[in-house]
Amino acid sequence: MQNSNENLLRVEELKIEFSSSKGPTRAVNDITFNVSKGETVCIVGESGSGKSITLLSIMKLLSKNGEITNGNIHFQGNNMRNLSNKQMRKIRNQEISMIFQDPMTALNPVFTIGYQITETILNHSGLSKKATHERVIELLTLVGIPAPKQRIKQYPHELSGGMRQRVMIAIALSNNPKLLIADEPTTALDVTIQSQILDLIQDLKEKFNMGVLFVTHDMSVVTEIADRILVMYGGKIVEEGTVEDVMVNPKHPYTEGLLNSVPDINRPDRPLEPIPGSPPSLDDDIPGCHFHPRCKYAMEECSIEYPSTFTIDSDHHVNCWLQKTGEWSHHVSESEVLYDSQ
């Protein structure tokens, strides 16, 4: 995974600040990661962890008061920070596509869905009208919308939530992007629809060898689709590794806390162990490790200095002082459960 030829997206030492009346607040603080071709990378975190902001900054869609103060974003070897708005418009949708959480607000209510898909294709590809029309029908069939010929004449309000999200995915895929960015695409959907959308994204990823960068707060969704996981807390990546590393053998107390906070459908009797307190807001200035006020293992040095990165094995990294001594290991120890279910 470290092979640079396969690197689709590389985010380096990215820092993002928002200016407000109270002065600048740092939403994303020094994060570095890669996404390779055909790989699904999941960013997990709670509200305010900076996960959505990271996605928006890749697409250059930050609001006016947000600014990248440090770091670079490389896409296929090109530095995206130097691109003009015009160049960026070309990259959006043709190279990188994004799916948002709420398909109702992302679709325009006064145009038919056929028109909205056609629009993106015409803008970016230069196909003829007839060819575009065929492409639209092909796309809708691809994402599993029944009777596409009738559907293209419908407006967003005539479709169910799952159907709308599929239309969004069809738009996102219309120009065969190399990277698909998804910001909580299934959070607003029912489980039955959620499973269909997740399966669809997986299928399409394999078919087109896309890179997928997927943001969610749902640990079970992560387990299902991720190849690699980044756990974010307070604007920083606190743990990074393959899905087996992070889910079965978490090394950061926050990751462990997240896993212990979710009821496990296969083990209803396991008591929940919530993390005390609530996620920090962006204005909170926490010295040392951002997680230490909520951490049950917190030591003296945790409140003084931000922990350096410890490498567990080649792909598994964690920022936590507990690794310095190497004595602590997680107490989830549900590895057997993770594998034996059903």
Next chain:
Amino acid sequence: MIANERPLLELEGVKKSYPIKRKSLTFKKDYIHAVNGITLDIMARETLGVVGESGCGKSTLGRTILQLETLNEGSVKFKSQDVSKVSKAKKMQLKRDMQMIFQDPYASLDPRQKVGRALEEPLLIHTKKTKSERQTKVNQLLKEVDLTEEHAERYPHQFSGGQRQRIGIARALALDPQFIVCDEAVSALDVSVQAQVIQLFQSLQENHDLTYLFISHDLSVIRYISDRILVMYLGNMAELAPANVLYNYPKHPYTKTLLSAIPSFTVNERKERLKLKDTDEKNGPVTGCPFEPRCPMAKDHCKTLIPEWREINPGHFVACHEV
């Protein structure tokens, strides 16, 4: 649950429908049947979970029980009293006994009202407590949901999402209710905070002998918190069983589909999922099983015969011809 105990709530053929826009000039009105004949008992001190997709009528059911919606047919009895046929004075008492907690605590709190005042309000309306008594009660409520006395002087925007939900819970508890409808009460919260609030619900149930109707679309949360679970499909009852029975031995094809759709904590394994048929019919067929248009197991007679609500094992009810 003791067998000879009278249920706290008895629902008998509860129906609620809303008129929808007429398409033609004929005088026939069309209705959406949001809740279409629910019959069940809720025992004291139990948690009854209600699951189903959006639009299946689970929230309407909760609101109908609390008289926030007037029901079209059937009856709801609370402690053997028909709630729609009681005197005005009795109605006030019923409102004290049955409370609701909503999904979005920010929308259910007045942004210009201090939290202490919001908690005091039900006491002003429903009790004759003096100012100092009310004050003590407010402080006690805050304490119960793990907040402090100082929080009473703050406004809703000064709280985090989890704290706001705690305030919503405290307000529901203000009049010492016996029955609480929790409508997606933990769905909007962050994962780590969600677990805290679930635990709070559990400890409050023990301390106050509460009965919950817990509505959620999150199947893992429902399993964790519920004693019994009702699966609803388009306003109808599909299956009702104790939590463990339902998850281990689901009988209705819809329940099976729902359960197979849950993402599991199993690394790198794609579950075989049951697929529902896509359909445009929102309100189900008029004759026959409401689930028939989407059912993978549907047979010919499902189109014409409405399945009976049968008890296939003690406490395990299902409405399906094929079971």
